[in-house]
Amino acid sequence: xxxxxxxxxxxxxxxxxxxxxxxxxxxxxxxxxxxxxxxxxxxxxxxxxxxxxxxxxxxxxxxxxxxxxxxxxxxxxxxxxxxxxxxxxxxxxxxxxxxxxxxxxxxxxxxxxxxxxxxxxxxxxxxxxxxxxxxxxxxxxxxxxxxxxxxxxxxxxxxxxxxxxxxxxxxxxxxxxxxxxxxxxxxxxxxxxxxxxxxxxxxxxxxxxxxxxxxxxxxxxxxxxxxxxxxxxxxxxxxxxxxxxxxxxxxxxxxxxxxxxxxxxxxxxxxxxxxxxxxxxxxxxxxxxxxxxxxxxxxxxxxxxxxxxxxxxxxxxxxxxxxxxxxxxxxxxxxxxxxxxxxxxxxxxxxxxxxxxxxxxxxxxxxxxxxxxxxxxxxxxxxxxxxxxxxxxxxxxxxxxxxxxxxxxxxxxxxxxxxxxxxxxxxxxxxxxxxxxxxxxxxxxxxxxxxxxxxxxxxxxxxxxxxxxxxxxxxxxxxxxxxxxxxxxxxxxxxxxxxxxxxxxxxxxxxxxxxxxxxxxxxxxxxxxxxxxxxxxxxxxxxxxxxxxxxxxxxxxxxxxxxxxxxxxxxxxxxxxxxxxxxxxxxxxxxxxxxxxxxxxxxxxxxxxxxxxxxxxxxxxxxxxxxxxxxxxxxxxxxxxxxxxxxxxxxxxxxxxxxxxxxxxx
Amino acid sequence: xxxxxxxxxxxxxxxxxxxxxxxxxxxxxxxxxxxxxxxxxxxxxxxxxxxxxxxxxxxxxxxxxxxxxxxxxxxxxxxxxxxxxxxxxxxxxxxxxxxxxxxxxxxxxxxxxxxxxxxxxxxxxxxxxxxxxxxxxxxxxxxxxxxxxxxxxxxxxxxxxxxxxx
Numbered sequence: 001x002x003x004x005x006x007x008x009x010x011x012x013x014x015x016x017x018x019x020x021x022x023x024x025x026x027x028x029x030x031x032x033x034x035x036x037x038x039x040x041x042x043x044x045x046x047x048x049x050x051x052x053x054x055x056x057x058x059x060x061x062x063x064x065x066x067x068x069x070x071x072x073x074x075x076x077x078x079x080x081x082x083x084x085x086x087x088x089x090x091x092x093x094x095x096x097x098x099x100x101x102x103x104x105x106x107x108x109x110x111x112x113x114x115x116x117x118x119x120x121x122x123x124x125x126x127x128x129x130x131x132x133x134x135x136x137x138x139x140x141x142x143x144x145x146x147x148x149x150x151x152x153x154x155x156x157x158x159x160x161x162x163x164x165x166x167x168x169x170x171x172x173x174x175x176x177x178x179x180x181x182x183x184x185x186x187x188x189x190x191x192x193x194x195x196x197x198x199x200x201x202x203x204x205x206x207x208x209x210x211x212x213x214x215x216x217x218x219x220x221x222x223x224x225x226x227x228x229x230x231x232x233x234x235x236x237x238x239x240x241x242x243x244x245x246x247x248x249x250x251x252x253x254x255x256x257x258x259x260x261x262x263x264x265x266x267x268x269x270x271x272x273x274x275x276x277x278x279x280x281x282x283x284x285x286x287x288x289x290x291x292x293x294x295x296x297x298x299x300x301x302x303x304x305x306x307x308x309x310x311x312x313x314x315x316x317x318x319x320x321x322x323x324x325x326x327x328x329x330x331x332x333x334x335x336x337x338x339x340x341x342x343x344x345x346x347x348x349x350x351x352x353x354x355x356x357x358x359x360x361x362x363x364x365x366x367x368x369x370x371x372x373x374x375x376x377x378x379x380x381x382x383x384x385x386x387x388x389x390x391x392x393x394x395x396x397x398x399x400x401x402x403x404x405x406x407x408x409x410x411x412x413x414x415x416x417x418x419x420x421x422x423x424x425x426x427x428x429x430x431x432x433x434x435x436x437x438x439x440x441x442x443x444x445x446x447x448x449x450x451x452x453x454x455x456x457x458x459x460x461x462x463x464x465x466x467x468x469x470x471x472x473x474x475x476x477x478x479x480x481x482x483x484x485x486x487x488x489x490x491x492x493x494x495x496x497x498x499x500x501x502x503x504x505x506x507x508x509x510x511x512x513x514x515x516x517x518x519x520x521x522x523x524x525x526x527x528x529x530x531x532x533x534x535x536x537x538x539x540x541x542x543x544x545x546x547x548x549x550x551x552x553x554x555x556x557x558x559x560x561x562x563x564x565x566x567x568x569x570x571x572x573x574x575x576x577x578x579x580x581x582x583x584x585x586x587x588x589x590x591x592x593x594x595x596x597x598x599x600x601x602x603x604x605x606x607x608x609x610x611x612x613x614x615x616x617x618x619x620x621x622x623x624x625x626x627x628x629x630x631x632x633x634x635x636x637x638x639x640x641x642x643x644x645x646x647x648x649x650x651x652x653x654x655x656x657x658x659x660x661x662x663x664x665x666x
Numbered sequence: 667x668x669x670x671x672x673x674x675x676x677x678x679x680x681x682x683x684x685x686x687x688x689x690x691x692x693x694x695x696x697x698x699x700x701x702x703x704x705x706x707x708x709x710x711x712x713x714x715x716x717x718x719x720x721x722x723x724x725x726x727x728x729x730x731x732x733x734x735x736x737x738x739x740x741x742x743x744x745x746x747x748x749x750x751x752x753x754x755x756x757x758x759x760x761x762x763x764x765x766x767x768x769x770x771x772x773x774x775x776x777x778x779x780x781x782x783x784x785x786x787x788x789x790x791x792x793x794x795x796x797x798x799x800x801x802x803x804x805x806x807x808x809x810x811x812x813x814x815x816x817x818x819x820x821x822x823x824x825x826x827x828x829x830x831x832x
Contacts, residue, residue, distance in 0.1 A: 235729045237729065240724060240725070240729070241724075242724045352795050356791045356795055357788075359791065360784060360788045363787050364783070364784040367780060367783045367784065368780070371779070371780045375776060381765075381776050382765070382766040383765055383766060383771040383776060383777060383780075384765075384768060384771060385769075385771055385780065386716075386718060386726065386769025388715075388716060388769050388770030389771065389780070393781075393784045397788070521700070522697055523697050611697070612697070
């Protein structure tokens with residue numbers, strides 16, 4: 001019964017999404033106020049229905065209702081509750097439902113909190129958002145219905161892939177989707193603005209919080225995914241340039257570019273058509289990512305749907321959305337007049353450089369990901385594009401972006417003073433040179449590339465902090481003055497400092513862990529000691545353990561340093577009951593400067609066990625840096641200027657600067 | 667259960683088993699016997715990272731537990747012991763398994779777009795940006811000079827409220 005309610009709610013949501021996608025759009029065009037007014041309540045009710053639907057499916061999972069095909073295929077009664085719930089989105093149909101839930105949540109948020117938006121713009125935004133939702137709802141009801149019944153119901157379910165039964169991965173999809181789908185808001189605003197034919201500072205002010213929030217969630221989602229790969233796959237790697245990883249990296253790169261360029265539209269009324277295009281591309285890449293991952297074009301852990309009919313549907317939807325919005329862009333963009341003028345060396349110029357490098361990097365990832373598919377389709381030739389290709393192309397593009405990220409925030413709008421900015425970064429430069437020299441002198445085997453990487457990361461951290469210290473005049477004047485300045489510095493400025501420093505910390509983590517990792521692969525017997533990175537790992541033996549739905553073999557290692565005990569590490573190999581599958585659970589012990597990482601493998605039949613032991617210096621900085629980036633984004637989001645909302649269009653139309661000072665006053 | 671449905675379920679289950687069991691396909695985590703010479707072993711490991719595991723999804727043979735990956739690792743070590751250079755080892759394996767095995771695709775006619783694409787895009791983008799940036803040079807407003815009335819008004823607002831809007 002509950003399942004049928006969920007199914008019915010989904011059908012009602014589709015009907016509502018069509019109403020919401022059509023009426024307000026026509027109403028705004030023809031000036032029917034009552035049609036425009038439909039958008040808000042319908043958006044909220046639609047979210048209500050999708051929530052009911054989602055709750056119904058969650059109910060079926062929690063109650064292990066195996067008469068539902070989706071539950072029978074992906075759940076098991078012995079699964080812990082957390083994974084029963086996360087099982088809802090651990091499959092193709094359920095993940096689509098989560099996608100639509102978030103999509104309608106964002107629409108409802110605009111409907112509830114978008115009081116300061118002009119009614120026509122709001123109506124159009126909600127319509128575009130609803131049309132995207134209609135496509136997904138139709139797809140679900142026609143080809144991927146999560147509520148399909150199974151008669152007769154089996155006694156037990158097939159179980160969830162054990163690799164997905166993990167706290168990191170339970171929350172990875174929701175964060176990722178909050179990011180992907182969050183960019184749909186930027187898209188809807190962009191398309192609405194194109195229909196209106198007007199893009200101004202006020203528009204950018206409304207779009208930026210959505211983009212920023214989506215970007216923060218996507219950053220967290222990607223970080224969670226890579227953290228999971230790090231501890232669950234048992235190889236100690238955190239990024240494999242796998243197509244599905246690339247699928248999430250592309251919208252992130254484009255979204256990062258969008259975040260920065262929207263700033264130029266907001267402050268300087270320039271780069272409008274480029275920003276609109278970027279908003280369209282970012283969401284298109286999110287859709288492409290969904291298509292690549294869900295269609296079965298790329299088979300991997302993430303590819304749930306292997307039915308080609310589904311792939312064709314998603315592809316057609318993709319063509320419709322991307323093609324439609326780009327056509328609209330081609331028609332309308334020439335009419336968008338850019339206002340602000342600026343010199344090449346200026347904040348605008350730096351942000352253009354940022355965009356140039358980020359979008360080229362994004363295009364490179366796209367090229368590398370799709371090239372084998374296209375080459376195969378066109379010529380039948382098969383090539384692989386793996387990590388070596390991306391290292392050779394992506395890294396050289398990001399390096400200058402990192403250098404520029406340190407300087408850009410110090411340049412003034414319109415016309416910047418590069419020499420002056422570098423002068424203010426003297427201390428940061430000195431720190432960078434000192435750290436690079438210290439690395440050369442003290443680190444064993446320091447390849448030039450690694451030293452440059454360390455210098456890059458250090459530079460971004462030092463420059464970000466240096467700029468902040470300079471702004472609040474720390475140690476330069478009386479403390480009261482510093483405190484006053486720190487208090488008056490907008491939150492957005494704090495956000496930039498935190499996020500940029502976080503990026504630098506992540507770079508340091510990546511470079512240092514990749515270069516100075518120690519690795520020992522060997523067969524050990526009880527009592528054997530293995531030295532790894534200054535630590536001694538002594539194998540104490542094996543224990544059998546029983547978890548909620550798996551049997552585990554647990555290896556026990558005593559870790560010491562110079563004779564002093566540091567930790568007892570217990571990596572596991574798990575064999576899950578259903579489906580019967582083996583996973584490795586690495587034991588990870590973070591120390592202030594490194595992660596100790598141990599994996600237990602198979603017995604060799606003669607009393608020995610295969611083991612992998614690693615010492616990974618600064619590897620946890622990668623995720624710490626990513627979290628800082630997201631925190632920086634959230635801090636910036638909490639800026640009063642975002643919270644207070646956008647300036648009214650009336651004042652904004654007079655001129656950007658007037659609009660900005662209005663907001664400052666508000 | 668009807669036969670059709672059962673067949674459908676079975677095929678879906680099989681598809682899931684195949685597509686889901688990727689990163690550690692139930693295979694053993696073993697440890698290879700390394701080459702006695704650490705320099706040769708390091709070379710072998712570097713080559714392993716350049717070769718695709720043919721039965722896995724997007725894993726190098728260095729990262730894979732699959733049996734075929736292990737065989738390839740052993741093969742690489744053999745070739746190195748026989749005195750092959752790194753390039754010769756890669757050529758040997760690519761000769762046997764095709765270019766698909768190379769994670770770094772060789773530069774030739776097929777991969778021209780792949781390898782030159784990023785640089786071409788960067789240059790095109792830079793060209794576009796320069797064209798856009800050239801325009802304002804003619805603008806008198808940027809030839810500095812005193813503040814415009816508008817700017818002065820904004821400055822006053824800012825000073826009055828002690829706000830920093832940058």
